[in-house]
Amino acid sequence: MQDYTGQQIGDYQVLRRLGRGAMADVYLAEQLSLSRQVALKILKSDLASDATYVSRFQHEAKSAAQLVHANIVQVYEVGRDADAHFIAQEYVAGKNLGELAQQQGRLQPGLVLDILRQSAAALHKALEGGVVHRDIKPENLMLTQSGELKVADFGLARLAVPSQQQLTQVGVTMGTPLYMSPEQIEGRPVDVRSDLYSLGVTAYHLLAGEPPFRGDTPLAVAVQHLNNRAAPLADNDPLMPVRLSQVVEKLMAKAPGDRYQTPGELVADLRDLARVAADEGWADGPEHWTSIDLNALRGGGHAATEQLDTLMKQAARLSPARSGWGRGAAIVVLMLLAGGLIAMATQPAPLLPKQRAPVAVKDDVLSQLFHAKQVDTEAAWLAVKQNFSDLDILHEMMADQGLARWSLKEGRYESARDVCLRLYDMAGASDVAVRNFAAAGLTIAFVGMDYWDQARETVGWFDPDYRAEFESLEPQLSQMYDEALNRLDARQFAEQPSP
Structure with a gap:
């Protein structure tokens, strides 16, 4: 089996393997021209020899590249270098929900509701672009360091048009029979309702701690998707919110006509559910939803x-x-x-929302991070560390980044300085994104405090080759950074001696 680690593929220096799939291997790579990290998917050699397959691979991936959305992993380039056919896409430093489910077992209902909301927004965007994912599963749902959900493998997953033969050939490796819709298993035409079914199965897995159907072979699992009804979630958890269980049950209806017909319908139901959840105390209400979520309501209208x-x-x-x-x-x-x-x-969620007290205490760190992101208050970000003393470094940096953003927007420059110094030390040389985030934050803070010499020093800490990616990931912070640099230049000019 070929390993591309250490090789250069087009504009990309392959650093290490991230994972293996039925159709492609995934590597962490550096794009040399832009000095940014990407996830590089390289089509397996046995499939690369099939011209028809390669043509579809390229066509579908190019279609997926048009799906620009906050909840979709962005495709940067589709290309070929010698015999290597590849897709370069956004690298999401974080965990997929499959890994999270393995570590934590059942996820909290409030977190799953938020996962459904963001996934539905991504599927709405795909529906607008005429793209069907075909492989929605926990492993293809990623959590970024800022707590956003991103759906991965648009385009590549679309190639997986299953037949009964493919279930036994590639299904074992991909694991998709655990989440496939009945019509997909039977090889019938699929549309967005098939993706919604798979999303329902994924939500069931996250809430129950295991998929609804198990079997010794992919075929055994597929037969259950065709014929069996999943056990109600409340059977194993009497504390499960009834309305959330009903949403999952509707997503998993056997007949496509009995499911939600569009992601917008799902979002509308989730919005109503969020209001109930806020009253019952197990999730936040929809008042902090953004225009991205609202755009999916009723197919783009609201x-x-x-x-x-x-x-x-x-x-x-x-x-x-x-x-x-x-x-x-x-x-x-x-x-x-x-x-x-x-x-x-x-309008998006307010940039400077009013403080709310007391801060809700969640059962796990990711739920607490999601809550902090939604309410965006100092107390909410501090609560992540206060409620979870054994944070790993990834979650600690996510909490600190949230606190730094809030402090900078509020003009709390001393607080922002302290948090960004801590972030810079934690990131070290390994985490380029966090290190540059901290450097930019420090410059903004020092300029805000009129500490001009310190600001000039921290400007040198920011890698200029990272600027384009920083603007993409942190548009508001990037604008504040530009304003700080302009003030610094003006100060430098004013300090120059007169001729």
Whole structure:
């Protein structure tokens, strides 16, 4: 079996193998021209010899590259170097949900609700682009260091068009029969509803600690997906929220027509569920959902659009007997109201939300991190360390990054300085992303404190070759960094002696 470690494939220096799949091996690589880390998927040699397969591989991967979304792993390039066909995509430093489920067993219902929300937003984007994933499973759902969910393997997974023969040939390696929809198993045409079925099976696994169906062979599992109904989640956990269990059950309906028909329908149900969950105390409400989530409602429209339409009709029905001024003023008022509705519904989560107390205490560190990300308060980020004293370094850095972002946005520069210094030390030479995050944060903090000499020093800590990736990952922080550099340049100019 060929190992590309240490070799250069196109513009990519292969560093180490990350994993193996039925169709491709995955490597961590450095893109030489941009000095950034990527995940490099290299098609296995036996498949690379099939011209038809390679053509589909390239076509589908290029389609997936058009799916630019916060909850989708971004495809950067599809290419070939000699006999190596590859896909270069965003490298997500973190864990996939398969690894998390192995470590923690059952995940908390609030965390699974959030996973469903973000996954549905990604599937909505794919639906808009005409792409069906075909391999939704815990291993293809990644958690970033900032706590965002990203769906991986769009495009590559689409190649997995199963037949009864493929179930025994590649299914064992891929593990997909554990999550396949009935129509996919039977080789019938699939659409987004098949991905929603697989998402339901994934959610069941995360909540129950194991998949709904087990068997000695892939075929045995497939037969159960075709014929058996999964045991209700509440059978093994009487504390399971009933509404969440019902959402999963609907996702896993055998007939596609009995499932959610679009990701937008699922998001609408999840929004209602989030309100109930907040009242019951097991998850946060939808008030911190962003426009990314709201965009998936009803296939891209949402309640504010409908309200705007209603208001415009009301304006059109205003009596002609009114004076021109009165009618015009009424229309202006209605338009202002409508504009306010749209702004409220589509705006992202507030950058400077009000503090909320007390901070909810979650059962595991990832749930606490998700909660902190949603409410985005100092107390929420501090609670991650306060409630979990045995944090590993990855989770500690995630908590510190959240606290640093909040401190910088609030103008709490001394606090931001201390956190970023700690982050810089923790990152060392190994974690490029965190090290540059900390360097940028320090520069912003020192400029904010008018510590000009220290700011000039920390500018040198930031790798300029990392700038493009930093702008992509941290757009708001990148803007603050630019403003800090402009102030630093102005200060330098002002300090120059007059001729």
